[in-house]
Amino acid sequence: MNTEIISVILILLLTFLLAIPLGKYIARVYAGDKTMLDPIFGPVEKLLYRICRIDATREMTWEEHLVALLTINIVWFAYGILILMNQGWLPLNPDDNPSMTPDLAFNTSISFVTNTNLQHYSGESGVSYLGQLTLMLYQFISAGAGMAMAAILFHALRERSSSTLGNFYNYFLKSCTRILLPISFIVAVILVFNGTPMTFEGKDTITSLQGDTVQVSRGPAAALIAIKQVGTNGGGFFSANSAHPLENPNFITNMVETISIPLISIALIFALGYYLNRKKLAWMIFGVMTGGFLLSLLPTLYFEMHGNPSLTTMGIDQSAGSMEGKEVRFGSAASALWAILTTCTSNGSVNAMHDSLTPLSGMFTMLGMQINAFYGGKGVGLLNFYIFIIIAVFMSGLMVGRTPEFLGKKIEVREMKIAMIVFLLHPLLILAGTAMSSYLLYLHPEYGWLNNPGFHGFSEMLYEYTSSSANNGSGFEGLGDNTPWWNISCGIIMLLARYIPIIGPIAIAGILAEKKYIPENAGTLKADTGTFGVMTFAVIAILVALSFFTALALGPIAEYFSMV
Amino acid sequence: MKNHILPAILLTLCCVVFFGGIYTLAIWTVAQVTPNHGEGETLAYGDNRYSFERVGQAFNRDNYFWSRPSAVNYNAAGSAGSNKGPSNPDYLAQVQARIDTFLIHNPAVKKEQIPAELVTASGSGLDPHLSPAAAKVQVARIAHVRKLDEQKLIALIDAYTEAPALGILGPETINVLKLNIALDALER
Numbered sequence: 001m002n003t004e005i006i007s008v009i010l011i012l013l014l015t016f017l018l019a020i021p022l023g024k025y026i027a028r029v030y031a032g033d034k035t036m037l038d039p040i041f042g043p044v045e046k047l048l049y050r051i052c053r054i055d056a057t058r059e060m061t062w063e064e065h066l067v068a069l070l071t072i073n074i075v076w077f078a079y080g081i082l083i084l085m086n087q088g089w090l091p092l093n094p095d096d097n098p099s100m101t102p103d104l105a106f107n108t109s110i111s112f113v114t115n116t117n118l119q120h121y122s123g124e125s126g127v128s129y130l131g132q133l134t135l136m137l138y139q140f141i142s143a144g145a146g147m148a149m150a151a152i153l154f155h156a157l158r159e160r161s162s163s164t165l166g167n168f169y170n171y172f173l174k175s176c177t178r179i180l181l182p183i184s185f186i187v188a189v190i191l192v193f194n195g196t197p198m199t200f201e202g203k204d205t206i207t208s209l210q211g212d213t214v215q216v217s218r219g220p221a222a223a224l225i226a227i228k229q230v231g232t233n234g235g236g237f238f239s240a241n242s243a244h245p246l247e248n249p250n251f252i253t254n255m256v257e258t259i260s261i262p263l264i265s266i267a268l269i270f271a272l273g274y275y276l277n278r279k280k281l282a283w284m285i286f287g288v289m290t291g292g293f294l295l296s297l298l299p300t301l302y303f304e305m306h307g308n309p310s311l312t313t314m315g316i317d318q319s320a321g322s323m324e325g326k327e328v329r330f331g332s333a334a335s336a337l338w339a340i341l342t343t344c345t346s347n348g349s350v351n352a353m354h355d356s357l358t359p360l361s362g363m364f365t366m367l368g369m370q371i372n373a374f375y376g377g378k379g380v381g382l383l384n385f386y387i388f389i390i391i392a393v394f395m396s397g398l399m400v401g402r403t404p405e406f407l408g409k410k411i412e413v414r415e416m417k418i419a420m421i422v423f424l425l426h427p428l429l430i431l432a433g434t435a436m437s438s439y440l441l442y443l444h445p446e447y448g449w450l451n452n453p454g455f456h457g458f459s460e461m462l463y464e465y466t467s468s469s470a471n472n473g474s475g476f477e478g479l480g481d482n483t484p485w486w487n488i489s490c491g492i493i494m495l496l497a498r499y500i501p502i503i504g505p506i507a508i509a510g511i512l513a514e515k516k517y518i519p520e521n522a523g524t525l526k527a528d529t530g531t532f533g534v535m536t537f538a539v540i541a542i543l544v545a546l547s548f549f550t551a552l553a554l555g556p557i558a559e560y561f562s563m564v
Numbered sequence: 565m566k567n568h569i570l571p572a573i574l575l576t577l578c579c580v581v582f583f584g585g586i587y588t589l590a591i592w593t594v595a596q597v598t599p600n601h602g603e604g605e606t607l608a609y610g611d612n613r614y615s616f617e618r619v620g621q622a623f624n625r626d627n628y629f630w631s632r633p634s635a636v637n638y639n640a641a642g643s644a645g646s647n648k649g650p651s652n653p654d655y656l657a658q659v660q661a662r663i664d665t666f667l668i669h670n671p672a673v674k675k676e677q678i679p680a681e682l683v684t685a686s687g688s689g690l691d692p693h694l695s696p697a698a699a700k701v702q703v704a705r706i707a708h709v710r711k712l713d714e715q716k717l718i719a720l721i722d723a724y725t726e727a728p729a730l731g732i733l734g735p736e737t738i739n740v741l742k743l744n745i746a747l748d749a750l751e752r
Contacts (some may be wrong), residue, residue, distance in 0.1 A: 209609060244643050
């Protein structure tokens with residue numbers, strides 16, 4: 001078997017094997033049980049709580065959790081704007097990079113607070129080192145905030161009947177210190193020992209062997225790259241993200257970075273199982289997600305390893321696969337794996353340029369973001385999946401003529417309304433955004449923000465809004481997106497698509513937690529069975545296909561048929 | 565909301581210090597014990613010149629092994645791919661032009677021997693590597709220009725071929741800069 005396929009299989013196996021014990025650990029962290037890292041971080045957290053005047057044991061209702069989340073997010077947004085618009089004259093700017101324009105700072109600050117990491121700037125020339133480190137801070141805390149939301153969902157699902165669901169600051173800070181920080185530290189250390197820079201020196205000037213003078217950007221990259229992978233953030237240090245040879249120096253770092261993408265998202269599924277003591281439920285969720293993931297991965301591997309059909313007709317040797325936008329040290333298989341993982345999990349880092357993927361691979365990356373629940377982002381992936389579960393429970397209830405129940409709680413009109421609003425928001429934002437941009441370009445062809453004509457140009461716009469609404473952050477980067485229209489429209493979409501899909505599921509979970517617990521009986525729908533797993537998968541497939549098929553048919557599918 | 569504002573501001577400032585500051589310094593400290601002190605691995609060659617081992621360079625002269633096409637012309641202060649879609653007619657014309665150029669400079673090579681990576685731009689624009697096939701397809705040209713024995717060049721390529729990680733993971737690669745430095749040394 002070829003060494004590229006072996007590496008793909010090994011990466012996936014290692015990820016799954018690491019996710020199970022990590023999930024057990026995460027469950028202990030959220031349950032407040034003793035863990036190995038207590039002696040190190042216990043005192044640190046206590047100190048931080050004392051400075052911040054926070055009582056981390058005070059119980060909060062679901063409404064108060066959301067208020068606390070939104071308040072701190074507003075502070076982050078303001079602080080981000082402040083730094084990014086002034087980085088030009090602030091310290092740690094050896095390359096003299098300029099401050100951001102207001103619309104770009106607006107977009108970038110939202111992008112990092114919402115865990116999206118859409119980058120309409122270039123890492124080498126658009127941010128100072130202080131800017132980079134500020135964005136890195138957001139990669140920790142936005143991921144921690146998402147995980148705190150998952151912890152609240154865990155808590156709500158466990159309660160027989162309760163109006164309070166733990167403390168937001170406790171879940172948030174522990175997610176950052178106990179989970180994100182140690183894993184990022186390990187990844188960053190592996191990176192620096194493999195040649196990723198971690199320096200405050202500015203650009204270096206070298207003379208190439210042929211005699212050209214070249215400037216080489218460097219910086220405190222390793223620290224940022226670790227958390228951008230681990231926290232499903234994806235915003236790279238360098239413009240080319242993890243395709244850059246300093247950001248991802250060799251195949252071993254590529255494996256480590258690839259494993260880091262879905263690791264915590266998968267671990268959270270197992271954490272749910274341990275936390276609720278419902279391991280079968282965790283395996284059901286894991287099964288559905290992994291099934292969906294593999295159904296996207298296998299065709300993408302096939303298409304990328306078979307190369308671009310248009311180049312095949314030119315008669316060159318494409319045995320290495322489609323190499324446009326890819327790096328030789330990773331090859332086409334590991335690049336395809338990354339592309340699917342990064343879009344399924346809302347990460348958005350890349351080790352190959354998605355704009356140059358073959359058409360149907362490009363479609364599967366978009367589908368991953370349109371579903372946004374096969375593993376999904378830090379914490380929010382599970383929240384999205386929870387919405388699909390609620391819809392599946394409701395539909396199953398209708399089919400057999402029983403009151404829909406999930407884990408002993410009746411699902412009624414109010415919860416269903418919230419679930420449908422959350423589900424419909426995603427296609428609405430993506431399709432309305434793409435439609436408006438397409439029409440604007442039709443009215444003003446001189447805007448010329450597309451890098452490719454025809455169907456692929458449409459895909460570039462569809463991808464950008466899909467990525468914004470999925471809080472993913474990758475792009476068909478040919479799109480000339482640093483303009484007020486794109487900065488502002490994507491900024492608004494990222495905001496709506498971050499908070500409504502958090503508020504909705506937390507509200508449902510909070511409302512259900514307050515309801516009376518109905519003990520299981522013969523008529524109860526069992527959520528932890530294969531049958532219900534298949535049902536959930538069918539609901540996801542049907543809803544997403546109905547929402548997005550027409551748009552995909554105009555973009556990648558049309559491009560595919562134009563090439564064969 | 566009012567009683568969350570002050571904790572939110574204070575906690576944000578604490579996070580700036582803890583994650584922005586202490587975490588960064590911890591990684592920076594670890595980097596100081598690596599061989600390159602976290603500044604990037606360098607490679608020295610003649611006249612006190614040096615360069616970064618992992619950052620690809622433009623090689624387009626006939627007496628060197630060519631590196632891959634780059635959308636940013638190997639500008640290491642502004643990495644990027646071409647972001648050309650697979651069906652873009654301008655892009656396909658560009659690839660065709662690269663194939664024609666390659667065939668002119670390598671008359672001994674047939675079109676179906678040209679590996680795709682030699683006529684497509686890399687993701688970063690700074691790809692430092694080639695596959696063994698992409699190096700070997702250039703041997704006849706270099707042997708002719710430098711008046712060297714082809715077998716000697718093939719042996720050089722084999723010597724500089726890096727095996728897959730742990731022998732079984734990922735593709736075989738060759739660092740073009742190292743290969744070309746060795747090529748210069750071969751003549752002396």
